[in-house]
Amino acid sequence: MIEDPYLGKYVTCVSARSTDKEILKKAQDGGIATTLMVYALEEGIIDGTIVAGEGDKPWQPKPEVAMTREDILKARGTRYSISPQISWLKEATRSFGLDKVGITGVCCQMQAVRKAQLYPINMRDVPGKVAFTVGLFCMENFPYKSMQSIVEDHAAQSLGSVKKMEITKGKFWVYTERGNVATVPLKETHKYEQPGCHVCLDYVSNLADISTGSVGSPDGWSTVFIRTKVGNEIWSKAVAAGLFETKPIEEVKPGLDLLRKLAKEKIDKNQKTVEERKTFGVNKGLRNPYA
Numbered sequence: 680m681i682e683d684p685y686l687g688k689y690v691t692c693v694s695a696r697s698t699d700k701e702i703l704k705k706a707q708d709g710g711i712a713t714t715l716m717v718y719a720l721e722e723g724i725i726d727g728t729i730v731a732g733e734g735d736k737p738w739q740p741k742p743e744v745a746m747t748r749e750d751i752l753k754a755r756g757t758r759y760s761i762s763p764q765i766s767w768l769k770e771a772t773r774s775f776g777l778d779k780v781g782i783t784g785v786c787c788q789m790q791a792v793r794k795a796q797l798y799p800i801n802m803r804d805v806p807g808k809v810a811f812t813v814g815l816f817c818m819e820n821f822p823y824k825s826m827q828s829i830v831e832d833h834a835a836q837s838l839g840s841v842k843k844m845e846i847t848k849g850k851f852w853v854y855t856e857r858g859n860v861a862t863v864p865l866k867e868t869h870k871y872e873q874p875g876c877h878v879c880l881d882y883v884s885n886l887a888d889i890s891t892g893s894v895g896s897p898d899g900w901s902t903v904f905i906r907t908k909v910g911n912e913i914w915s916k917a918v919a920a921g922l923f924e925t926k927p928i929e930e931v932k933p934g935l936d937l938l939r940k941l942a943k944e945k946i947d948k949n950q951k952t953v954e955e956r957k958t959f960g961v962n963k964g965l966r967n968p969y970a
């Protein structure tokens with residue numbers, strides 16, 4: 680077990696991509712999140728999973744309890760807007776009747792799941808029914824209107840025509856269905872970030888069973904951390920079943936060095952914000968959830 684101060688605890692880290700061509704067609708990166716949940720469903724490891732499905736407006740995510748491969752596939756692609764995944768956690772064990780719940784989401788949502796498992800407050804049945812969590816790397820998120828301003832005003836694209844969005848190499852990238860590409864420098868997007876993200880001290884979903892993201896691996900591939908016993912068992916079986924192509928992360932560029940550098944930047948910057956809250960007022964401060 681490796682215990683990295685910025686990348687969390689993990690057993691192994693690899694660069695990987697799905698071997699399922701259909702999943703890869705619309706996956707954000709290597710299709711890891713989708714392939715793992717489909718595999719877990721087909722193997723009976725989970726009987727349903729919370730995903731960020733299609734919402735009512737273009738590119739607005741809507742949390743959903745997916746119980747078929749088809750519904751899991753509908754959640755492919757990153758939606759850079761808040762999707763309150765955990766709002767369905769208890770309900771998944773009630774009207775949906777699930778015994779083995781899967782959950783996908785960003786770092787803070789993995790934290791919520793673990794907290795509910797250890798300190799279930801009005802969360803009866805939840806601790807024992809969480810079966811598998813897949814966490815995404817996350818630098819920051821945006822309220823829907825913010826994302827709309829970035830795409831429609833700064834990138835000058837209509838949301839309805841967008842095929843993919845990506846934050847990489849210092850820019851917010853917008854790709855349209857008809858082949859146009861627009862970029863916005865990240866310094867223009869900072870003011871639109873969700874303020875709550877500025878106290879977040881987790882970049883690579885430290886508390887998930889398996890976590891995945893794009894940084895560190897080439898386009899079309901993902902960086903994957905296998906963290907827990909549950910994660911390790913599922914990953915080993917899935918690789919043995921031929922579901923993923925993998926490469927040791929040490930053989931991949933830019934690899935863990937860049938990832939660790941970005942994780943450190945996020946944590947150092949946000950730790951400073953947490954500190955500043957202590958002396959925010961005159962002789963008084965703001966609450967610290969980590970105190």
Ligand SMILES: Cc1cc2nc3c(=O)[nH]c(=O)nc-3n(C[C@H](O)[C@H](O)[C@H](O)COP(=O)(O)OP(=O)(O)OC[C@H]3O[C@@H](n4cnc5c(N)ncnc54)[C@H](O)[C@@H]3O)c2cc1C
Binds near residue numbers: 756760816
């Ligand atoms: C807000 C946000 C910020 C991110 N920032 C970074 C970053 O800084 N660096 C980095 O390397 N990676 C980041 N990622 C992760 C990256 O964009 C991909 O989501 C990840 O690599 C998974 O790709 P995939 O091909 O395996 O997923 P796919 O197989 O395409 O599946 C997509 C998965 O993402 C989930 N999802 C989509 N939108 C949301 C959402 N808004 N909230 C919760 N879950 C969602 C779906 O439920 C699904 O499980 C971010 C993701 C999000 C949602």
Ligand code: SF4
Binds near residue numbers: 819881
């Ligand atoms: S930056 Fe942190 S708090 Fe904000 S969405 Fe990402 S994981 Fe959640």
